[in-house]
Structures are given as structure tokens and as C-alpha cells.
Amino acid sequence: MALPKRIIKETERLMAEPYDYPHVPLTVFGASSDSLSLCISRVSGINAVPHEDNLRYFDVSIHGPAQSPYEGGIFRLELFLPDDYPMTPPKIRFLTKIYHPNIDRLGRICLDVLKNNWSPALQIRTILLSIQALLGAPNPDDPLANDVAQRWKDDEPAAIQTAKEWTRTHAMT
């Protein structure tokens, strides 16, 4: 089955993303508003590369967001686009161990847009950004890993401390 055009395009865009910073442009008295848009830096910290033998299977790495217990860590994930993508959501799983109330021991993620809130207008990029946002804002009220969520509710500082330790041991090598 031929790869749909949409997947090809998304892949191209994902691969084109990590560009070098353009040299900082001069903006004197707003003389060049065009060049201002050039200096928008790449903040995402997201990287997705398809497997050579199966272009529906991606190796993903997400940088832990700043000011979160996962800061400084690089988390690896696997992403698979089912045959009826984009009508059904991609299948995503954390490969790196992570201490998070919405991610269980097997790396499965509890995120509404990956389940019933999926929309075909979403893309790989936006989904990965959502996951990065989930790292920045854990939601213990809708848990997947019950023990972690309970600890997060009972003693948040200790839970955050554990998350930091896990990040250091598993996501910084």
C-alpha cells in the first residue's frame, strides 16, 4: 500500500524542522519586520525520524520542558501511524522510563487527544507538542499510573523529587 501523500508531507516537514539559527537580523526602528520572523527560534525540542524500512514507524525524542521535573532529560518514544491515519490517532509509547501520573510503567500515555478527542486535523507535530505539554503539567486527577498519582496528590514535593531522580538516571544518558 502506497504511503499517503499526507504522511510524506508530514515527514518532510518534521525532517526539515531542525534548522540552524539564522544569523540574528538587524531590526532598526522596525525597518525590517520580515527579518523579525526569521529570528523566531526553534523552541520545540522535538525530533522525529522515520524508520527506513517502515515509513509509518517513527523514532521520537522529546526534551523535557524547562521548569519541570523532567528538565534536561531527553525522552525517547516510539510512534506508529496506523493504516487509517489520519482518521485514527497515531499510537505512541514512551520507551524511556518516566515517573509521571499520566504515563504508566509500559510507557502508555493517558492523553485525551490520543484517544477519543483525536481529530484528523491534528498532526504528528501537534501531538508531540501535546505530550511535551503533558510533561510540563502532570494531571494526577486523571491518572494512568495510580500509585504515582496517589503519591503526587499526597506529597507533591517528594513525587517531584522522585521524578527528577528518574529523569537523571534514565533520561540523561
Added chain:
Amino acid sequence: MNIPDFLALEADSESGDLVDLRALDFVSSYDSHLMCPICHCPFVQPVRLQCDHVFCRKCLGSAITTVRSADSEEFPCPSCRTPATRISMNVPRLLINMCDEIQVRCPLLGDGCEEVVPRGHIQSHVEKYCGYRLVPCPDESCGKNTRKKDLQPDQRCMHSYCRCGRCNEDIMEQDFAEHDKELCPSLETTCVDCGTTIPQRTLKQHIETCPDVVSPCVASKYGCQVKIRRADIAIHEQQCPLVSIGPYFEAQNTRLDSLELTMRHLQQRNEIFEDGLANIRSTLRDFARASGNGGRSVIGGERDQQARGDADESSDLATAFSSHTTQYLLSLHESLREEVNQISHALTDLDARASMTIMNECLRIKEDMAHTNAAVNSVRMQVQWLMNPRLHNGARAGGIRTSTAGNESPRTQLTSTSAPGPSNAAGPSLGPLRPRRPSDSGREGTKL
């Protein structure tokens, strides 16, 4: 149209189009707003939801069938999740035209068609005009396909084999012409340079490697005029000074290129700075004008500008930046016009203020006049009051006199009391007893 209707229509219109518009190869980039958020291609038969989001008809149909819970009347918009119940097939013509105008390659590029046409025409191109489309052989018993351009006017089957007279190979009739002219292995030709005879189909490769072909020295772009046989070129290249100096030229060229690039950068920066400078200058000028007092400083400022303009002009002439001068003069003109505007504003302002003052003054004067009138009247009254007893006395004396002296005095009395006739008789007699009333005074004043 509501959702079940739409789905029914969508199921009906399972179109057997020749070309999948989503798989096409686009020649140039297109505006990302023309991209369907679901298939990421320019819209194909766009439809619109209530929230004004547009999708391809087919994309929306499959999105609805997979996402919608069974038979609910609503469906969340894939872009904004607004519940939609109706689907509008009316999409602005502009959008459709823009999508149909995007240039695409013929999908039969792999078969040899190199046509580039607008997307709106690709169906008809493939259907009617493209010569590379495979159509069933006109001979129904044959069952093979043939390219459209190979069809013969007489509808003959071109799939029968015929034998090439030279190489004894069986060639299909539709390929025979090509075989006969180029591909037949027995076809031979002579290389014009070395004189050897070679098979025609290898001629191209031979020309690239033939030792006798005359070719220029590798340093020809640096000025070496030598053109000799390929076999001898190695010897020449060892001696040619331009070849040995070649790498140096290369390095220089790359250096020049990078310098040019830097220069362009610097030029851009310079332009930006110049713009900024002009901005500063104009702000300064405005500021000076605003803080100056009255016309004198404005004139001074103008003179200043003139002087500066002259200086600029001369320096610009020196650097031959005529565009800058024009721009400068234009800005000068602009600022002068602004000044004129300001002055006219000030004039109207002054005008209004003057008329206001005049009116105020007038009112005050009128009031004063009224006061004066009142004062005069009261004085008049007093005088009358003072005069009354005397008149009375005079009248009484006159009355005595008239009764005695006949009709001489009534004439004098009549002339003096002609206006208030009736009060004449009672007034004088009551005059001294009556309190003074201001309202009386106006009329009686005429007596005096």
C-alpha cells in the same frame, strides 16, 4: 445539508476519476491556507461547516464516518471541535479557482509525459490529450493495452510481432519504428572522430570516451585556448601552466563569492541604518519645530533644513545616491505641508477666539447700557418728582389766573400736557402725596 444526507451523497458519488488529485506532484509551492487540514493537499471539492472551516468533501466524509458516534446529528469540527449539524456545499468560487489553478505534473510522468498543467485541467488532460495513457487495443481479441499516441488512424492492432530484417529479433509493431532507427543491435555507425565502426546504440557512450574526440583543456575557463584529442590531453595538462594554477583560481573564486555575499549583507545593513537615520532626523526636526516658539523659529528651522538639504545634496551627488535625495526632498515637502496645515489650524483657532471675545465684550457693553438707561430714568423720575409740586403750584396759580384772565393760559397747559391727557387732571393734584413708582417715570419723562 445535514449529516446523514451528506454521507449518503458521499457514498453515491464514489467517483471513478482517472486521476487521484491528492497523489499529484505539485510543480511549485502553494499557499498553506489552500491546504485541507485532513489530507494536507489543496482542497478537492471543498465543503464548509457552520464554523467556516473548509475541508475536502471526501476527507470530511471519512472523518465523519470514523469519528461520529452512531447516528448522532452532530459532529465536532476537526479543526475547532465546534459541534456542526449542517454542511454547506457552497464554498466561495475564489477558493475553488485558486485550488484549481495550482500547476501540477501529469501523473504519467513515469511513462514519459512531461506536461505541466493547472490542476483543474488534469482530468481532461489525462482523459483526452495525454498521449501516454494506456488504452485498450482497438482489436478486442488482442486484450493488451497500448499507448494512446501509438493508436493508428485505421484502428489496427499494433501488438502483432514482426521480424527485424537485420537482427532477426521479433519486435512488436508499435515499437518497430524506434527499434529500426536506434535500438537494433545490428545497426552500425561510424564515429566521425576516430573512424571506427560501432553499434549505433552505443554511440553516445562512445563519444564520451573516444580517444580521438577533440576536447578543450580543463583550464579552458581560465583562458587556455588549446583544443586537442582526448588521448593527448593528459600530456598537455601536465605542461599547461593554467592547469597548475587552476586550484589557486578556484580558491580565489570561492573567496570572491563569499566576499560578495558579505558585501550584500553589509549593503542590506547599511540600508537599514540609513532608514533609521532618516527616521531619527525627521523625529528631531519635528521635535525642534514643536519646541520652537512661533513663526520665527519655524523659519529658522526651515532655513536650517534648507542648509542641511544642501549639504545632503552635495554629499549625495558625491555618492551618486539620487534616490536618497528625492526621498529627502519628498519628506521635506511633506513636513512643509504639515506646517502649513498647522498654521491654518492656528488661524481658524484664533478666528474663533477673536469672535468669542468680541461677543463677550458686546454683551458687557449692552448690559452697561441697560444699567445706564435705568440710572438715567431714575434721575429723570426724581427730577420730575421735584418738578411736580412746582408745576402744581404753577397750575394752581395759572388756574386762578385763567379763571380770571380768560383763555390765555390753557394753551400753555395744553401744549405741556398733550400726551397723558386723563392723568393731567388728577396727577398734579395727587402728585405730592403719591409714592414714587419707577414704572411711571418712563412715560411722564416726555412731559419735560
